[in-house]
Amino acid sequence: MSPRRLVPALILLATLSVASAPVQSQAQVRTPPAEGPNAVSPVLILPPTLPPKLVSSYPAQDQVVAPGVLVLKVAFDQQMSPTAWNYAPADGAEPMDCVKTPRLLADQKTFVLLCRVQANRTYGVTLNAERAGGFANLGDNPAQTATLTFKVSAEAPVTTLRRAMQAASLKDDQTPVQDAPPVSAPAAGGR
Secondary structure, three states: HHHHHHHHHHHHHHHHHHHHHHHHHHHOOOOOOOOOOOOOOOOOOOOOOOOOOOOEEEOOOOOOOOEEEEEEEEOOOOOOOOOOOOHHHHEOOOOEOOOOOOOOOOOEEEEEEEEEOOOOEEEEEEOOOOOOOOEEEEEEEOOOOOOEEEEOOOOEEEOOOHHHHHHHHOOOOOOOOOOOOHHHHHHHHOO
C-alpha cells in the first residue's frame, strides 16, 4: 500500500481510538446499581412440636348422658388446624349420628360436633383412627389417636340445641354449626 493511502487510514484509526477512549473510561468508572433489600418469601416455618393430646371431652370417658341432641366437645393441648380432622366409630360401640364436619372454636384448641344419641346405648368415637389427614396442630403434626366411649340413659331426651350446649358447658357463641354468610345484593347499575 502506498504511504499516501496509508495516512488517511491511520487518521481514521486514530480518530476511532480517541472517540472510543472516553466511553471505555466511563464504563470503568461506573458502579453497579445499588441492590434493593432481599425479598423474603411468605413461608412460615414452625419449630418441631409434639403430637397434640386430647385433654378434655364432653361427654367424658364412661360418662352417662341424656338421649337426644348432643354436642360432642373435644379439647387438645395445642392450637389445631381447622381443616384437619377425622373421627370414626369406636370398636364395640354404637356409631353416633353426627353432622359431617366438626367446628373449631375461637380458642383454636376445641372442636365441637353436633350429634344425636338414643337411649340405653353405649356410643364410642375414635379420634384420628387414621392419623394421616386427622386432627393436627398448626404445624401439621397429627394428634395422638384417642378413643372416647360413653353411655346414654333412659331419662327425658335433650330436644334443643341450647340445652345440648349447656350440657357441654358451651357459651352462646360456641355453637357447633355456623350461619351461612349473608348473601350479598347484586351490584346496582346497568346490564
